[in-house]
Amino acid sequence: MNLPATEELFREDSTLLHCEAVVLAQEEGGGLILDRTVAYPLGGGQAGDAGEIRAGSLSWRFSDTRKSKLHPGAILHLIEGEGPTPETRVTVAIDAPRREAHRRFHTATHLLCALLPYPVDGCSITETTARLDFHTDEAFDKAAIESGLRRLVAEARPVRQRWISEDELDANPGLVRSMSVQPPRGLGRVRVIEVEGVDLQPCGGTHVNNTAEIGALVVTKIEKKSAKTRRVVLGFAQVGAAGSGLSPA
CATH class of the missing domain: 3.30.980.10 (Threonyl-trna Synthetase; Chain A, domain 2)
Incomplete structure (x- = not known):
């Protein structure tokens, strides 16, 4: 399955702490891929962001953000267990102090x-x-x-x-x-x-x-x-x- 590159909102405005997004897929190991994100992935010596993904009354904590090795340009939000299904609309919120x-x-x-x-x-x-x-x-x-x-x-x-x-x-x-x-x-x-x-x-x-x-x-x-x-x-x-x-x- 070919996935589009994740839109990197943090590149143009690093003060953004949350955004709306759509779930594209979840990789084995807990990497949730969204169509866009404010979460910076580990790279250039800088640690990845952590935060929360919400869909209605449900929420998933992501402990780190990484670049996908399987899908070039895609960004993984590392969660435990099963995340929201593809095409679910979610809100991404990163830890502001971090x-x-x-x-x-x-x-x-x-x-x-x-x-x-x-x-x-x-x-x-x-x-x-x-x-x-x-x-x-x-x-x-x-x-x-x-x-x-x-x-x-x-x-x-x-x-x-x-x-x-x-x-x-x-x-x-x-x-x-x-x-x-x-x-x-x-x-x-x-x-x-x-x-x-x-x-x-x-x-x-x-x-x-x-x-x-x-x-x-x-x-x-x-x-x-x-x-x-x-x-x-x-x-x-x-x-x-x-x-x-x-x-x-």
Whole structure:
């Protein structure tokens, strides 16, 4: 059975938290495929969304969102047991705090790329941490990185998404920072994220609209993973109990 690609509403507006959809199929293992969704599937280092699918008085919790390997372009909402039957009209609602954390952390990694201009050979973005692995043997200064992040967040720089042609990307190969993941090809265009005056690179993830929305960050770890790899892990910061300082959230 050939299924159409899932319409990815999150690509154009990552603030959308729910949408109406129609069930197309359910793969073995619990992957429910809809004609459209606001749920981002695991990819580009960013974790997938979780949430709930509702049909009338019935509801199904989905614990993760993935790309289908059987149906190119289709997105799986991972549920337990049997889901709604094909052609059922449903509402998809994602976990707002999880999405917000992903948006804030993903944009923060773009700021980190601007502060540390080295090739990236690893990335992970979850609800609680963001990690980038940089291909370099240079030592990193934790205080300098945190200071740079505070400055860029406080500058409240606009964050925009736009599309460029594959020819434009080929003419500017330096836009691609990742050593292991290349932008998808074959569509004739590539989505890029621009942090005004700071960073521009291909990216399919979800982001905030302004760096001020990221909030306070801390560098929780700087680690030497190999002779040529330095890992930086970020966390959100919060005012301590006594209101006297910042601590990891």
